[in-house]
Amino acid sequence: MSSAETDLSVPASAKLSMLTLTTIVVGSMVGAGVFSLPQRFAENTGVAGALIAWTIAGGGMLMLALVFQSLANRKPHLDAGVFAYAKAGFGEYMGFFSAFGYWASACVGNVFYWVFIMSTLGAVFPELGSGDTVLAIVVSSAGLWAFFFLVRRGVKEAAVLNRVVTVAKVVPIVVFVLLALFAFKLDVFTANWAGGENTGSLFGQVRGTMLVTVFVFLGVEGASVYSRHARRRTDVGRATVLGFLSVFAIFASVTIVSYGVLPMSAIAKLHQPSMAGVLEAAVGPWGSVFIGVGLIAAVLGAYLAWTLMAAEVLFVAAKANDMPQFLRRSNAADVPVPALLMTAIMGQAILIFSYFSKDALNFALDLTSALVLVPFLLAAAYGLKVALTRDTYLEQPRGWTRELIIALLATIYTAFLLYSAGLKFVLVAFLIYAPGTVFFVMARREQGRKLFSGRELVILTVSLLGALVGIVALAVGWIVL
Template sequence: MTESTVRPAQPAVATVSLLTLSAMVVGSMVGAGVFSLPRRFAQETGVAGALTAWLVAGAGMLMLAFVFQRLAVRKPDLDAGVYAYAKAGFGEYTGFFSAAGYWASACVGNVTYWVLIMSTLGQWIPALGAGDTVLAIALSSAGLWLFFLLVRRGIKEAAAINRIVTVAKVIPIIVFVILAIFVFDQAAFAENWQGADYAGTLFEQVRGTMLVTVFVFLGVEGASVYSRYARKREDVGRATILGFLSVLAIFASVTIVSYGVMPMAEIAELRQPSMAGVLEAAVGPWGSVFVSVGLIVSVLGAYLAWTLMAAEVLFVAAKDRDMPRFLARQSDRGVPVNALLMSAMLSQVVLVLTYFSEDAFDFALDMTAVMTLIPFLLAALYALRLRLTRETYEGARSSTLTVDLIVAALATIYTAFLVFAAGVDLLLISFLFYAPATVLFALTRREQKRRAFSPAELALFLVVLGLAVLAVIGLIAGWVTI
């Protein structure tokens, strides 16, 4: 009897419209990050640096969005975007790194949402502190598992809720920008133009903002990850670009108008969410309450989108036999239940660890961004490889060849710059996850009765293990800090 005759029938997968797919992209990006932008930028740069940073980040991320758009059309059989492109271009072990790192970044990012919610409520409930007290962690854990049960009911129901929440959470952000414009102080804006005394050169200022721009743009690849739910393949690329342009306008506006409300040195000292502090300075205490409510709605919506995304990456990797097969099991509603459970468990572990962290939110934010850099870089390199080898470009016009070469090259240069901007410390710490996560790769190979590593994969693993050991030594010695 052949394998095909015994394979169980797969549950029908619910499809979603272009509007819903676009809302999932916006929902993925508009979350905790936008409410933290004023302080994070003010800690690094003034108006000139902020404008330059958004120009660089906007152009770079637009190229990356174009990369995902083109790959979705040229490689329609690759259903998990970020992970699938790394595997197709650079081998199974490299693809595993992309899947594992992207999955981990989603789980760590989810923890930042709960920390920020509890920190926001901590303004009125002191027992919640900065989101890392015992009570805050207990309430966050309850919310985490409540969302697990919600998503477990079905992808279509969760996606519909996310579309509603996306609309609801964008409104307070737009109101913030409008109110800040009404109280805009030209003198304060001019004083903040060059940056405060603690700001370095323009290059250093821009570099210092890059990780937070990566964090807030996470989700630009969301439509690619959810591609198997699209009604039409073309909707994947359209949703990616539509979602990106919408949030770029929102993020840049929130950052720039804040400089016209108060001195950047004061913004840099605000409690997170700093957008609440800026609006309170502009219109009074009710402004802080207004932003705080908007933040909670926004973060819960983003959390829902990222819960879906984390589980989807694990599920598709397991379905392609690049993760242990137990992660490929679906419920009768088409939900990858084991992948969803494993994602919730990792988030729970990280949530508990925040109790021992000095600054849980900022560290988790930076690590979330860093863990996505390698997957993004590999996707850009794969697009560049396709163009240089002309795979899938048979009969393409010269204009298409030229444009696609420019897009792929610029996206590769931008993501490589992000790796440089992240710094050695955070990159080394990321290997503390990659090294032990390789156990899942070895387990997968064992299920398939294959050698754990090929010679090239073993060499790569030894490099990863060496970097993880170096990170441990650095943390002990104090020259690697978190």
Template sequence: MTDEATRTTGTKVTLVTLTAMVVGSMVGAGVFSLPARFAGETGVAGALVAWVIAGAGMYTLALVFQRLAMRRPDLDAGVYAYAKAGFGEYTGFFSAAGYWASACVGNVTYWVLIMSTLGQWVPALGEGDTVLAIALSSVGLWAFFLLVRRGVKEAAAINRVVTVAKVIPILVFVLLAIFAFDPQVFAANWGGEGYGSLFDQVRATMLVTVFVFLGVEGASVYSRHARRREDVGRATILGFVSVLCVFASVTIVSYGILPVGEIAALRQPSMAGVLEAAVGSWGAVFVSVGLIVSVLGAYLAWTLMAAEVMYVAAKDRDMPRFLARSDDDVPVNALLLSTALSQVVLVVTYFSADAFDFALDLTASMTLIPFLLAAAYAVKLRATRETYDGASPGTLRGDLVVAVLATVYTVFLVFAAGWEFLLVSLIFYAPATVLFAMTRREQGRRVFTPVELTLFAVVAAGAVIGVVALAAGWIEL
């Protein structure tokens, strides 16, 4: 083997590592907040329906990413690349920018939750939104920047170890909660009285399920590093099924420990409060330690993915060329810009009424458009039969059903999220277009085509409405 070949294969990662990246990016802050987030919106029946819908919907999305990875192996950083291939450069830019921003905002939730967890013992940290908490979180942000800066291979290896370490306390929580399970409490929590109709309860939980499933596309985003292309799809499905079982279990067993009102009133991480009620004060400490390990691992995975999307977009000449700089396979400038955006959002949380919920919901809502575009691209591929030469009737029918269901599900999620977070998302999308303009200018091209200009006008109008709504108090952070 030549030296060049050695250098090339040395950057590739295995199926186990890819699966760990999917699990690692999904199992983070969200799972530790599930008991209170669900109990604040629904009872047991609504939770069960919500997980069935979310599980089925996200499974179709996982299948979409699996099949697109096989049908278009030439496309890296899937979420962004599929939008561009299907609907043009400006739409692809929106997908890349939105996905990147959602990852950066999501990283902020990790630091807020870590500080809120430590705030149980250090009151000055509050619920992760005090000046001290933000200062310490900022130190953590830049410390991880230096860690990832050392190399992608090292960071991916660390993530695989951390993924194993963080799943263990979550499984222990489920087992202990089962032993402490009270059927009478569970039955009393069944209907979610006072929360409205079952449809309203389920709709209110949808954005929560989006957040916890973010990362299902992780292997697709990191596909250029896969040792074998088929491992991308396998890692996506393996990671998804494993995490779905864990998330649903954490939510449902909590309803058998405390009345729904008490669960909803728990401070985050609410999983710690549930286990404390089940086994005593040591349970809260146990969960808190597991949370810190879990969140740091998820933060590492999302830092890698955020930078990867911007780097690949720049390599494809869809982002400014300064983002394409890479040292030892590390996208340095993309990593720096990602960390800087997280820092800005972290400061914004200081002015939010509920820093954690705000960052969590904004993360989920900003991911919906990239997910919707990827699902729609799968529909377009099937409709045009591109890449389907020689495919069997069964394959054609199966792929069409999966793509349509994934698209319908993501459209429902946009509806469930509500117009407030859509407008706040547009406040980011509009100014981010500066990066698109820079890219076109670097290439000596016209900034907008007529169609792109129309799309930008719509986005800019939505951003203006969003700013007015914030100023008038119609939307509250």
């Protein structure tokens, strides 16, 4: 085990090419979320609302991707971007919150993936139910620990495997879009245009889709998180934008073509993965099987990518003295084993907890999105701060106006996402954020430093009050897990 405290250098043999970085972005974004899009959109909005939602989500996430690209170029010394940007812009405690929230989001998201796989297999093996039976949890747990031992062998090997899996899972989705276009009915599409009687106002329809669009776009920051492994720093920004544009085209296409196959009321009632039900309606029973196979490849690939990123964030945060020292250690293959182990343990705990949840699948999806909004907002706000203070722009003045506008739009978009998440998921997020402060206290004690500054005490108080309100909300039934 290596325990160097400040050296974040990566051996040349472990460096990643732009192609591999791009597939990390694509691999972490194309997961279970895309297979649930038809049903999640149809229960909230019609075609018009979906087009507006994708325009907002695509534009907003593109701005965020461009912020990551700009910061990667202007702040090349900041590795593990999401966490490092929050710390550089708003202090150590907010940086800690960003790192912990991002990590917790990845853990909850990984549980969503296993539940989704078991739910898909449940159509063939009833004992697995909707992914939340005892047998489903046992099988999922076995898979979780199998991936732990796979990633433990080496980052480069896992990343290369992710590249292969990425290709395997994108192909079925592209085939779905083509077959759905072949079965497309204009009259059905037109009838779905304005939404149903229960979908409400157009603004309400758009707002109702925001959390699911956040979930499917998670991973856009993948190359930024893994920037210390890049062969060339410029590859980080290029991989981010290229991966985002590729995936955005896929996600929007899957949603829109589905409205031309079935009435939205029928799509809204489909069992997840709803892409399977849409394709079955278009081509027959084999379509459902085809999508099921593609989903398993997609989910396992995304799970691998998210596991890599989650462990990386804990490791780099520990190296920067914002997490306890034991998380700094890595093995000879450059794998942060203690951070990886923490990720597996957290995933296992959430997986067991899912057995007691009323709707584990959708709750995990929405909570994953809510947890990651704080890291996204802080990263966008840091990009805005860099532009407003002209930090680095005296040496590199080119592009200031463009990057200022991009950062402003990204900040507005991520703030709107927090509003769209609603009070329920903000309070539940506090329930996870507040206890995580224990790791921050451990790190400060190890360094013999004062536990909290005055400003940090204010942030701590807000988070504790939010967690307290969340506990009360759960106790009296305002929030149902």
